Amino acid sequence: MFDPKKLLDDLLGSNVPGTQGTVRDKAGQAVQLAKDNPLATGAIAAVLLGTKTGRGLTGSALKLGGLAAVAGLAYKAYQNYQSGKQPAEAAPVNQPELLPAPADTSFHPSQAPQGEGEFALTLVRAMIAAAKADGHIDEEERRKIGDKLSLAGIGSEAEDFLRSELERPLDLDELVAAARSDAQKIEIYTASRLTIDPDTRTERGYLDMLAGRLQLPDALIDHIESTVSAAKVEIKEANPSSPW
Structure with a gap:
């Protein structure tokens, strides 16, 4: 069985396939990697999940790893919401280092009732569902992804899982039911x-439909919109000439 937490790291860009660091830490290697293998640059999400804007998480979020980064951003947004401030007031002038959610809160990965790995899998499914939302992953694109997935170095079991998820119809009921806490x-x-x-x-x-079903x-x-936007930066290393 593949490691859902590692797959989440890969999809959020915590590691650049073919290197031993983050996009920001290994910019030089990523540039060369873009020339040699466009699929493996700019994080797998930029290729597989269709992040057309070429934007990714800041270095501080990447250092936490995917599961902790999502939890940290969610907790930060929730804190700002609880403070009663407007998003514009809560947004920092200079993006500070993203901190993990406190261990004694329900946002911390260790507090997941279903286990960290199972919830990481839910988050991966949520990302894939969002990526398919505008219909840009059509049959032809799925074929191209399938032809090149092995180049990403994520392992055969993870490949099979992603292929299966790309083929599955959206099941919002299943996704919403997977949440065990607010x-x-x-x-x-x-x-x-x-x-x-x-x-x-x-x-x-x-996203509006998802928010409604989650009763947020x-x-x-x-x-959340403000916090996520502030945490994303341009990925300069991506290969702009390649649609993949």
Whole structure:
């Protein structure tokens, strides 16, 4: 069985395949990697999950690892929401280092009732669902992804899982039911928002529908939007000439 936590790390860009560090730490290697293998640069998510904008997490979030990064961002947004401030007031001028969620809160990965690995799998499924929201992963694109997945170095079992998830129809009931706490509802939305920058009506509509099904208040969603936007930066290393 593949490691869901590692797959989540890969999808969020915590590691650049073919290197031993993050996108920011290994910029030089990533540039060369882009020339040799466009699929493996700019994080797998930029290729597999269709992050068209070429934006990824800041270095401080990457250092935490995928599960902790999602939890940290969700917890930060929730804190800002609880403070009663407007998102613009809560947004920092200079993005500080992202801190993990406190261990004694339900946001911390160790507090997941179903276990860290199982919840990491839920977050991966949430990301894939969000990536498919605008329909850009059509049959032809799935074929291209399938042809090149092995180059990403994620392992055959992870490949098989991703292929299967790409083929599955959206099951929002299953995704929502996977949340065992209010914190996990916030994390599912956060992971979904990390995957896409909603620049189409379909993407925005999907996120709005997800927020409604998760019963998240509008004011909290605004803080998640602000927090995620502040945590994402341009990925300069990506190969702009390649659609993959």
